[in-house]
Amino acid sequence: MKKIIATGLILLSTTVVFAETPKELNAAFKIGTLGYGIDVSTPINDTYSARFNMNGFNYSDSQSQDGNTYKGDLELFTAGILIDAYPADNNFRLTSGVYYNGNGFTGTVTPSATQTVEINGVTYTSADVGKVNVDVSFNKIAPYVGIGWGNDARDKGWGFTFDLGVLYHGKGKADLTAEGVNNPAVNQGLAQEEQNVNDDLADNQFYPVIALGVNYTF
Numbered sequence: 001m002k003k004i005i006a007t008g009l010i011l012l013s014t015t016v017v018f019a020e021t022p023k024e025l026n027a028a029f030k031i032g033t034l035g036y037g038i039d040v041s042t043p044i045n046d047t048y049s050a051r052f053n054m055n056g057f058n059y060s061d062s063q064s065q066d067g068n069t070y071k072g073d074l075e076l077f078t079a080g081i082l083i084d085a086y087p088a089d090n091n092f093r094l095t096s097g098v099y100y101n102g103n104g105f106t107g108t109v110t111p112s113a114t115q116t117v118e119i120n121g122v123t124y125t126s127a128d129v130g131k132v133n134v135d136v137s138f139n140k141i142a143p144y145v146g147i148g149w150g151n152d153a154r155d156k157g158w159g160f161t162f163d164l165g166v167l168y169h170g171k172g173k174a175d176l177t178a179e180g181v182n183n184p185a186v187n188q189g190l191a192q193e194e195q196n197v198n199d200d201l202a203d204n205q206f207y208p209v210i211a212l213g214v215n216y217t218f
Contacts, residue, residue, distance in 0.1 A: 025218050026151050028161045030055075032211025035076040039161065039215065041084065041151045051082040051097075051151060055211075072107035072134075078167075080144060084151060091152045091159070101142040101169050103207070107134040119189040120196070130180025132190070136201070139170035146209060156217045163211040172201030 026049075028039035035057025043049050057076040082097030111117045111126035119129065146165015174197040176190045 024156065026215055027218070028151055028213050028215030030161060030163070030211040030213030032163065032213075033207070033209055034078050034167075034211065037211060037213070039151055039213075044083075047086055049084040049086070049093075049151065051084055051095075052080070053082055053099075054079045070107070070109055072105065075102070075104050075106070077102035078142075082144065084148070086152060091149050093148050093151070095144070095146045095148055095163070095165060097144050099142045099144055099167060101138055101140055101167070103138055103169065105134070105136040108132065109134070119186065120193040122185075122189055124186060124189075128181065128183055129178045129186050131178070133175075133177045133179055135175040136172055136197075137175075138172050139168075142167050142169045142207075144168075144209070150215055152217075159215050159217070161211075161213050161215045163209060165209045167207040167209050168205060169207050170205050172198070172204070174198050174201060 024042065026039070026041045028037075028041075030037040030039065032055075034055035037053060037055035039051055039053050041049050041051035055076065055078045057074075059074045060072070062071045078099045078101055080097050080099035082095050084093040084095050086093050109117060109132045111124075111129065113126055116123045116125050117129055117132065118124075119132070144165055144167050146163055148161065148163040148165070150159050150161030152159075174194050176194040176197070178186050178190060
C-alpha cells in the first residue's frame with residue numbers, strides 16, 4: 001500500500017516538473033459508491049492529466065433476528081493512479097487507470113442456545129456450529145475505465161467534479177468457517193455454501209463507480 005501511494009506521489013511530482021502547460025495543481029473532495037474520496041491532479045500536456053485518487057468508508061451493523069445475532073462490517077478502501085484525457089476544449093474527460101482494491105466484507109452469525117441456523121439447506125443448533133464467520137474479498141489490483149467532468153487543472157478556482165465508470169475487481173472469494181466446533185458435517189456444509197456464494201460472486205466481477213464532488217485549482 002505504501003508503495004502505491006509513493007508511486008502516485010512520484011508520478012504527480014514528475015508531471016509537475018515536466019508538464020508543458022502551466023504547472024497547476026487541482027484538489028477535489030468527493031463522495032460516491034467507493035466512499036469518501038480525494039483527488040490530486042496535474043496536467044501532463046495540453047490533452048492529458050495525471051490523477052491520484054483515494055477513497056474509503058467503513059460501515060458496521062449488528063442485528064438480532066429469530067434469536068440469532070448478525071454482525072457485519074463493510075470495508076471500502078481504494079487508491080488509484082489515473083490518466084485523464086480531455087478530447088474537447090472543456091472539462092469533459094475520459095479516464096483509465098489502475099486501483100489498489102481493499103474493498104471487502106466480514107461478518108459473523110451466532111445462533112442463540114435455543115435457536116438454529118441453516119447451512120446449505122441443513123438445520124443445525126448452536127452446539128453444532130458455534131459461530132459462523134464470513135469473509136469476502138476481491139482482486140487487490142483492479143483496472144478502471146470511465147468518463148467524467150472536472151479536475152482540469154488549467155482552470156483556476158472552484159469547480160465541480162463527476163465520475164461515472166466501472167472497476168474490474170474480478171471474481172470475489174468468500175471464506176466461511178465455523179468457530180468453536182469441529183463437526184465434519186458442518187464443515188462440509190459450509191464448504192458447499194461457500195461454493196454457492198462464490199458462484200454468485202462470479203456473476204458480479206465489475207463494480208460501478210459513481211462520484212460527485214467539488215474541486216479547486218491552485
